[in-house]
Amino acid sequence: MGKIFFAINILLIFSALTAGNAAGQAYSGHEEARYVPTEANLASRQEFREAGLGIFIHWGVYSMLGDGEWVLNNQDIDYKEYAKLAGGFCPAGFDAEEWVKAIKGSGAKYICFTARHHDGFSMFGSEYTDYDITDAAPFGRDIVKELAEACHKEGLRLHLYYSLIDWGREDAPRGRTGRGTGRPEGSTDTTAYFKFMKGQLTELLGNYGEIGAIWFDGDWDMPEGYDWRYDELYPLIHGLQPGCLIGNNHHRNPIEGEDIQIFERDLPGENLAGYSGAQDVSTSLPLETCQTMGASWGYDIHDDEYKSAEELIHYLVNAAGRGGNLLLNIGPGPDGKLPEQAVDRLESIGKWMDEFGFTIYRTQRGDIPPRDWGATTRKGNRLYIHILDLQDDSLFLPLKDCKITAAQCVNDGKRLKFIQDKDGVLLKLGTVPDETDFIVELVLKQTTIK
Numbered sequence: 468m469g470k471i472f473f474a475i476n477i478l479l480i481f482s483a484l485t486a487g488n489a490a491g492q493a494y495s496g497h498e499e500a501r502y503v504p505t506e507a508n509l510a511s512r513q514e515f516r517e518a519g520l521g522i523f524i525h526w527g528v529y530s531m532l533g534d535g536e537w538v539l540n541n542q543d544i545d546y547k548e549y550a551k552l553a554g555g556f557c558p559a560g561f562d563a564e565e566w567v568k569a570i571k572g573s574g575a576k577y578i579c580f581t582a583r584h585h586d587g588f589s590m591f592g593s594e595y596t597d598y599d600i601t602d603a604a605p606f607g608r609d610i611v612k613e614l615a616e617a618c619h620k621e622g623l624r625l626h627l628y629y630s631l632i633d634w635g636r637e638d639a640p641r642g643r644t645g646r647g648t649g650r651p652e653g654s655t656d657t658t659a660y661f662k663f664m665k666g667q668l669t670e671l672l673g674n675y676g677e678i679g680a681i682w683f684d685g686d687w688d689m690p691e692g693y694d695w696r697y698d699e700l701y702p703l704i705h706g707l708q709p710g711c712l713i714g715n716n717h718h719r720n721p722i723e724g725e726d727i728q729i730f731e732r733d734l735p736g737e738n739l740a741g742y743s744g745a746q747d748v749s750t751s752l753p754l755e756t757c758q759t760m761g762a763s764w765g766y767d768i769h770d771d772e773y774k775s776a777e778e779l780i781h782y783l784v785n786a787a788g789r790g791g792n793l794l795l796n797i798g799p800g801p802d803g804k805l806p807e808q809a810v811d812r813l814e815s816i817g818k819w820m821d822e823f824g825f826t827i828y829r830t831q832r833g834d835i836p837p838r839d840w841g842a843t844t845r846k847g848n849r850l851y852i853h854i855l856d857l858q859d860d861s862l863f864l865p866l867k868d869c870k871i872t873a874a875q876c877v878n879d880g881k882r883l884k885f886i887q888d889k890d891g892v893l894l895k896l897g898t899v900p901d902e903t904d905f906i907v908e909l910v911l912k913q914t915t916i917k
Contacts, residue, residue, distance in 0.1 A: 788842020
């Protein structure tokens with residue numbers, strides 16, 4: 468019994484090391500550091516893998532200007548003048564429970580909220596700055612606190628976005644952005660800034676209950692190789708909450724200490740937006756692609772480019788077919804309300820997920836890589852064929868060495884005919900698909916395909 472227990476422990480440790488070190492990169496400038504995820508962390512990764520859909524929320528004082536979350540940088544506003552916005556920030560329409568219920572209705576399993584964006588304004592009460600929602604704004608309420616309470620009540624995970632850069636602090640690293648905000652050049656000593664960040668991260672992980680993930684952004688602002696002190700930040704997070712996942716939108720392969728891989732505006736393996744060219748798709752870490760409903764992340768009064776519900780469902784399916792979650796963004800208005808277009812999309816996605824979510828939740832990427840016609844997902848011996856765009860009443864699937872025992876259209880429950888030979892399977896659909904997602908469930912004789 469003791470020998471078996473010892474052997475199992477060794478196997479678990481080896482598996483953890485393998486999972487944690489998938490990218491083979493240590494903390495920048497700290498080659499000796501090795502990260503071993505805890506059992507709680509590995510359990511969180513698995514839960515994250517099974518989630519399928521999360522909702523991103525970009526919200527801060529920048530919403531008052533209605534020009535996106537980068538307005539301070541894009542309009543070269545003096546940061547001292549910009550900071551005065553906080554004095555008028557009083558989003559009387561904000562209702563955390565209303566937000567969370569609408570998001571839960573979409574079928575999303577988690578929310579990622581911008582606790583602090585590049586403009587440096589903290590959407591939570593912090594002892595490390597007065598430039599926050601409880602001190603600088605007449606609103607006076609802790610947004611993160613209210614969101615955390617609502618998420619815990621409704622059973623959703625709360626992830627927190629945290630920017631590494633700050634366009635207003637004089638002690639923050641000076642990268643390629645924020646050059647026109649009026650910050651004096653000052654000293655290059657960033658010791659106080661990193662102390663500030665560690666203090667705020669300690670607050671976020673100590674004051675709001677269980678946090679599902681910390682989502683970093685801004686690494687890309689400095690030259691490659693800049694030491695962001697991840698060897699201090701990551702162990703701090705895992706030490707405070709071992710089950711808390713760490714993701715970093717640095718547009719590179721994951722490094723030591725990271726638990727998920729993030730793709731910005733691109734599906735895993737693609738580089739249409741130009742951010743993912745330096746990324747290989749991890750075969751061991753959970754994947755997440757973040758995308759906007761409209762054109763902007765933060766509230767933009769001119770944003771009339773909202774994607775249709777069908778487009779968003781297709782993006783969700785294509786993310787799942789590549790083994791990843793979709794983190795779908797909303798930018799609430801300055802009044803604290805979710806835009807009507809966003810609420811409409813949440814409702815439409817929710818109706819679809821109520822009916823077909825079982826082909827997304829707790830699945831893995833399918834045995835057939837994504838094609839022009841759609842994608843596939845897999846759960847046990849069920850292979851789901853998601854047909855999104857096909858101008859034919861039949862579809863050939865290159866499934867070799869695989870015995871199909873049944874085929875059924877999930878949309879209407881009808882059994883489908885199929886022809887199987889050594890090269891694959893020809894599905895007889897009986898019609899040219901015109902549904903948002905024409906889904907075929909294949910029952911396989913074996914659990915895994917050779």
